[in-house]
Amino acid sequence: MKFLLTALLLVGAFSLRAARASGDDRKKVAHTLEGELKAQTVVLRNYYRGDRLEYDSNGQLKEGGPPGTWTLDGHVRVSKVQMGRDTLEIYGNREFMAFDLKTKAWAALPDQEVTILIGTPDGEADIAAERKLLLKVFLSRDEETPCLIPSYWPRMYGRVGCVREGSGAGRRTRPKRDPNGSELDF
Numbered sequence: 001m002k003f004l005l006t007a008l009l010l011v012g013a014f015s016l017r018a019a020r021a022s023g024d025d026r027k028k029v030a031h032t033l034e035g036e037l038k039a040q041t042v043v044l045r046n047y048y049r050g051d052r053l054e055y056d057s058n059g060q061l062k063e064g065g066p067p068g069t070w071t072l073d074g075h076v077r078v079s080k081v082q083m084g085r086d087t088l089e090i091y092g093n094r095e096f097m098a099f100d101l102k103t104k105a106w107a108a109l110p111d112q113e114v115t116i117l118i119g120t121p122d123g124e125a126d127i128a129a130e131r132k133l134l135l136k137v138f139l140s141r142d143e144e145t146p147c148l149i150p151s152y153w154p155r156m157y158g159r160v161g162c163v164r165e166g167s168g169a170g171r172r173t174r175p176k177r178d179p180n181g182s183e184l185d186f
Helices: 004-038 127-137 154-156
Strands: 040-042 050-056 062-063 073-085 087-100 105-119 159-165 173-179
Touching: 004 073, 004 087, 004 127, 040 050, 087 127, 105 127
Parallel strands: 050 105
Antiparallel strands: 040 073, 050 062, 073 087, 087 105, 159 173
């Protein structure tokens, strides 16, 4: 009986220590990701609308609005990253993208606050796994936004679509320039 009680106490102590370490790991992961993302603008895949978007651990939208437009709904400027018990939480503001015809450049204007929750597989907190998860929700820097927007927008600033380089899984997409540099007038 005394042995059983001692064994239960030891198991409980190790479980508490593991839970505490897991919580510490989650804080470290959140701190690392916040350092990488804070004050950065990220681009959502599918440009979902709404002030709260919730994704599962496969990057599939569970809660939020329908897909919107890339100029209004695609860009988020990150202000804070946290790890919940079973979610990666990203807080920020959407950025409205406006094209300045004089400077021929896009400008980001702050818009509504947005909360993005991404389920973590089995509640784990691993920096490599969380980065992979982020790529299911946001575009990477290697993915070019002009290749994902409607064809009439790239023409406005001198691009007319995309060219696929290579073949197979290693194929890369890059924007294709309009050789005439023509612009549409809206």
